Amino acid sequence: MISLDEAFRKFKSRLELNEREQTNASKRHTEVREYIRTKFAIQRDFLTGSYARHTKTKPLKDIDIFFVLSASETEKYHSQPPSKVLEDFHKVLVDKYGEAAVRKQGRSINVDFGVVVDADDNTDYRVLSVDVVPAVSAGSDYEIPNNDTGKWMKTNPEIHAGKARDAHQAFSSEWKGLVRMAKYWNNNPKHGADKPVKPSFLIEVMALECLHGGWQGRFDYEVQTLFSSLADRIKDEWKDPAGLGSPISDGMDDARKERAYQMLVAASREASNAIHLARKGQNTEALKAWRQLFGPKFPLS
Numbered sequence: 001m002i003s004l005d006e007a008f009r010k011f012k013s014r015l016e017l018n019e020r021e022q023t024n025a026s027k028r029h030t031e032v033r034e035y036i037r038t039k040f041a042i043q044r045d046f047l048t049g050s051y052a053r054h055t056k057t058k059p060l061k062d063i064d065i066f067f068v069l070s071a072s073e074t075e076k077y078h079s080q081p082p083s084k085v086l087e088d089f090h091k092v093l094v095d096k097y098g099e100a101a102v103r104k105q106g107r108s109i110n111v112d113f114g115v116v117v118d119a120d121d122n123t124d125y126r127v128l129s130v131d132v133v134p135a136v137s138a139g140s141d142y143e144i145p146n147n148d149t150g151k152w153m154k155t156n157p158e159i160h161a162g163k164a165r166d167a168h169q170a171f172s173s174e175w176k177g178l179v180r181m182a183k184y185w186n187n188n189p190k191h192g193a194d195k196p197v198k199p200s201f202l203i204e205v206m207a208l209e210c211l212h213g214g215w216q217g218r219f220d221y222e223v224q225t226l227f228s229s230l231a232d233r234i235k236d237e238w239k240d241p242a243g244l245g246s247p248i249s250d251g252m253d254d255a256r257k258e259r260a261y262q263m264l265v266a267a268s269r270e271a272s273n274a275i276h277l278a279r280k281g282q283n284t285e286a287l288k289a290w291r292q293l294f295g296p297k298f299p300l301s
């Protein structure tokens with residue numbers, strides 16, 4: 001029978017990008033990048049967000065692609081409300097991918113490739129969607145359109161990537177794996193259509209502070225402690241770790257924070273129960289409890 005440690009390692013590796021997924025992701029984002037470059041004057045485009053930082057969970061979706069506008073496009077768009085550049089990007093993407101596949105979001109345009117996710121959260125190694133993010137340079141930072149506030153918002157993906165890298169290193173290279181697990185829990189369909197924590201980037205931001213004291217060597221304990229710390233601090237204000245954009249915790253109102261709190265407390269309790277089952281020697285039951293908590297990518301064997 002598989003041990004708990006082996007199960008967690010398998011779970012962790014299932015949440016990592018494999019070669020086939022990378023190949024498909026690369027094909028998809030390259031196509032979108034090449035297309036956008038034929039429609040707008042782009043100074044530079046690159047992958048950002050959790051995909052670029054290796055904190056993206058499964059099923060693989062919403063790969064962020066940053067498009068830094070050239071000086072001329074910046075002059076055209078930056079003085080206008082954020083909705084304008086988003087509308088124009090939306091229109092161009094609809095021309096290629098069709099109305100049904102393209103969706104305007106707060107700060108990006110989502111392009112969906114119509115991939116179906118099976119009951120085990122597998123997608124036959126295909127990427128579900130990408131997020132196209134128009135941006136302008138602002139010194140060493142960037143500004144992106146934010147339709148939720150009606151203003152352009154400062155951001156800096158390099159700073160976020162640096163913080164994640166440092167945290168990972170300080171946690172014996174287990175930090176990103178744990179972040180992916182917590183984000184996978186957040187995606188678990190048992191929570192219904194609304195994820196407990198929104199945006200899921202908030203989990204990563206909180207983990208910068210909530211995973212501390214160094215890796216203690218056991219996934220089950222680390223996960224339990226993480227859920228418990230996330231619950232304790234989910235109602236706090238969480239600023240952009242780069243000190244530039246709007247608070248990451250602004251994605252939830254008080255009612256939604258209360259709901260997230262309750263669900264995190266429940267998760268921490270479920271984790272304690274699973275640990276207890278293993279301690280009593282009920283390994284099969286413990287594995288089932290972890291799978292119930294996380295979802296189908298947690299292995300039973």
Ligand SMILES: Nc1ncnc2c1ncn2[C@@H]1O[C@H](COP(=O)(O)OP(=O)(O)OP(=O)(O)O)[C@@H](O)[C@H]1O
Binds near residue numbers: 156201
């Ligand atoms: N409020 C904010 N202020 C500044 N930068 C932000 C803010 N929110 C998000 N970002 C940046 O934009 C990136 C993309 O945002 P997004 O919501 O897609 O998060 P993500 O980290 O990619 O997580 P997910 O796995 O859910 O896609 C973030 O990774 C972060 O670098």
Ligand SMILES: [Mg+2]
Binds near residue numbers: 050051062064131
């Ligand atoms: Mg993202």
